[in-house]
Amino acid sequence: MNAQTAVKSGDPAQTAERLVVIGNGMAGCRAVEEILARNPARYKVTIFGAEPRVNYNRIMLSPVLAGEKSFDEIVLNTEQWYTDNNIDLVSGDPVESIDRTRKIVRSASGREEHYDKLLIATGSDPFLIPIPGADLEGVVTFRDLDDVERMLAAAKSGGDAVVIGGGLLGLEAAHGLSLRGMKVTVVHLMPTLMERQLDEAAGYLLQSELESRGQTILTGANTKIIHGVEGKVVGIELEDGSRVKASIVVMAAGIRPATGLAKQADLECERGILVDDNMVTSDPAILAVGECVQHRGLCYGLVAPLWEMCRALADHLTDTPTGYHGSVTSTKLKVSGIDLFSAGDFSGGEECEDIVLRDASRGVYKRLVLKDNKIIGAVLYGETADGNWYFDLLKKEEDIAEIREGLIFGQAFTQGGNTLDPSAAVAALSDDAEICGCNGVSKGEVVACINNGAHSVDAVRGTCKASASCGSCTDLVEGLLALTLGDEVEQGAATMCGCTSFGHDDVRRLILEKSFKSIPEVMQELHWSTPDGCSKCRPALNYYLLCAWPGEYVDDQKSRFVNERLHANIQKDGTYSVVPRMWGGITTPQELRAIADVSDRYGARLLKVTGGQRLDIFGIHKEDLPAVWADLNAAGMVSGHAYGKSLRTVKTCVGSEWCRFGTQDSTGLGVKLEQMSWGSWMPHKFKMAVSGCPRNCAEATIKDFGVVCVDSGYELHIGGNGGIKVRATDLLCRVDTEEEALEMSAAFIQLYREDAHYLERTAPWLERKGLEWIKSQLLDDPATVPTLAARFYHSQQFMQDDPWAQRVAGDRRDLHSHLGAIGADQLEDA
Amino acid sequence: MAQDWIDIGATSAIEAGMAATVPVEGGEEIAVFHTMQGQFYALVNKCPHKAGPLSQGIVHGDSVSCPLHNWRISLATGEALGEDKGCTPSIAMKVEEGRLFLSRAAVAATRTQVPQKAC
């Protein structure tokens, strides 16, 4: 949806009053949702948006930048929503003027729209520090999707980045850019990072954590000039004369309410557009919500207050005014692995008292600021579970005299509850305690929505939106589900197996989020209902952990299916078959001789050419396997993983070397693909093929990843399957060089490894996720392919270790030998 | 008089969650299992379905999943669990001072009895 689009809906209700909204952002759309929820027929709505897209969750741009979410995942209102609610969306076309006498707005494209009520929700503009060089190419802000795309484009070629501003926005930008491979320096004017939210101690902990992750943090540093060459930024110079190199400079030095339009229309403005408690401006027909307003002297820069404003606004526009009375805000930083919470006023002062708890070994710092026995401020670093509780006490101005002693240790402690029981903590929250800060949903609302039939986390997300944004409150929502429904909680997706109520996706996500490092840990933390799982979940967990922590997680042999434990295929008579790798289907006289010798020596009963272009030696006993492998190793052969959920074969045809139709060296590329990817553990088996021309003799179009060479390069195909249900591949893309084909293959494999469910081949995976999703993951952003490929190469460092050679060297002898033997003499007179 | 128990090795020779095999001259191979909870069990190493080597299955709780077609067999009784029907003879055993002992009579019985009909 680029450029100007207009989603035009038919049949505008003739009688309805006309509501025009300027700003298709978080507040504008939420206001409309709130109005529709109260009275869907009251207004005929038109929304103008400057951005050429539907409404999305702006706060999630940080995870998009960091590569943790895609744009599709952060869309709040799809085109369908506008159509379903009969809303005209005019996107990519900003409003340029308001004619208050004729009650008409006019857009950049010249479109005019009459209103009975006008709602201004234009948000904020990023503040550009007026220094020389601020207009150079490569100086960007961080406000909308276009900004994120500019940053990603810059990050693609790596190099150095400078972020000006060490507040929430700046640090999230820095985190994203450094995850994308840039070397980042944060330049912050004040002595402490996030000084508006953090005190010095917490700021220090945060700074050391970021520095240990490789960022350079310069505090008390004032940027003087941004230097450029040929109009492009090359670095910055600080007041003290020092310079920092940069190919991109992100200005995150603050925001200003976007009041331009309102001022032009002579509405009363100070820092923001002035509104009363019903969100009405100085013109009774014009209202305003969001970051652009100033209410009782305050402007806000977080979403929670917007939700309250939107409720008051909708109440007023549907004739049941309740009024907005201002908000107290709390902040969390969305940088993975850093838990930080801050709320209220912690500047301290004469009549204030502090309660502080530090636990250096765990990197925990907590500070509560009290005044007249009430909490007025809280800063938590390293452990933030009690944030919501403190925030609740703060907002309600609760007297804490009685619980003061244990207050700092948290809710569970003060209530004498069992610290290990999270549901007790949820139960203890009051009805109006905020559960989801991102979407402003209280405990009462979540419970009501559960009682109305939302019996799973997904259903709750779909109805009242709690935990639908950053997801940090998912635990609380789950707790409320359990509390409200007892055992009737439904799971969104099918569960992994009977041992758990979690689905594959959740388990994979939680392994990463919570850094689970072993199977017993996963089972413990996720409340497995069996002591040690079953033959379904154990191999799956083993794979998920291997994939998540390459080089760190130690493969668990007990959780391996026998073939993968013995590195051979078990046969119906209990013997094994052995398939050595034959790279790209190529062999040599020496290899063939070694295979023949082994077959003789160990009494193989069959030698067979497989469907995968190699030889299979049948009828080997488990005790003989190490000796067979030793002989094969000696001739230079390694395991073919014919038994593994891993790379199987790479079939090739003869290609341009010999074939009269061959366009490229298909055999050579096949060998390179196999050498790159052998040994990797995957959700299921994975097969590749390379054909030298579209005659496709290697059957590349029924492989998980198939290459068809053409004159101009290489066609890359994905998601084929020749097995139980035949599926031809889909074309992913065409590339010019062998290197690109190899890199794309690595990236595709890694995407599959990281996303698919255990025992899901690429074909069903592709059909579940959709070809478009896979394409957008790999093709939309040029930075993702190298990033995914790099993760694959990294994990291959630890995987490409021939398992046969390890066993030959004596590893796990116990698996190949008997415990003991009982002779006939021992049984004679029994 | 011969002893009633045959010492087949140290408990430490079998990792918890795994199994080991003991061939019997003239009789059935025996699988000795060590569960994650620390229990030891012995069964004839043949699945009641199509004689798959149970020693090579995945051990979980007090059961093992056969490596060939995934039947689940109770380690305590040798019986197939769930929908499947069938039974593998279990071999009486004991653990004493870190050593594993199989009942000599039970082992000897594998030389004469057809496993499927033994229970």
Ligand code: SRM
């Ligand atoms: C040996 C071989 C048959 C042969 O003699 O040619 C073979 C043998 C087995 N295949 Fe296969 N497949 C063999 C090529 C294939 C092919 C052809 C190919 O790779 O080009 C296919 C269709 C292509 C595909 O996978 O898309 C194939 C589709 C299957 C399937 C169905 C997979 C699916 O997604 O539908 C299974 C069942 C499974 O994996 O669950 C299977 C499973 C098996 C198993 C592993 C059955 C099992 O679980 O024990 C067989 C093991 C026999 C053994 O002990 O070695 N085999 N199997 C081939 C080994 C190739 C190699 O060198 O590694």
Ligand SMILES: Cc1cc2nc3c(=O)[nH]c(=O)nc-3n(C[C@H](O)[C@H](O)[C@H](O)COP(=O)(O)OP(=O)(O)OC[C@H]3O[C@@H](n4cnc5c(N)ncnc54)[C@H](O)[C@@H]3O)c2cc1C
């Ligand atoms: C990267 C990032 C991370 C953030 N993280 C958090 C967080 O973790 N927690 C939190 O509480 N808050 C966070 N915020 C702040 C939060 O996103 C804002 O408070 C919120 O989006 C404000 O909503 P709004 O509707 O007032 O403005 P916006 O969401 O900005 O919407 C305003 C819309 O109006 C459009 N517009 C402007 N002028 C015109 C015009 N003349 N005609 C038509 N359209 C116009 C703009 O293009 C924009 O789309 C974050 C912000 C960013 C940028």
Ligand code: SF4
């Ligand atoms: S088609 Fe494959 S799985 Fe079936 S019998 Fe042949 S080798 Fe075995």
Ligand code: FES
């Ligand atoms: S042989 Fe054991 S399940 Fe078939």
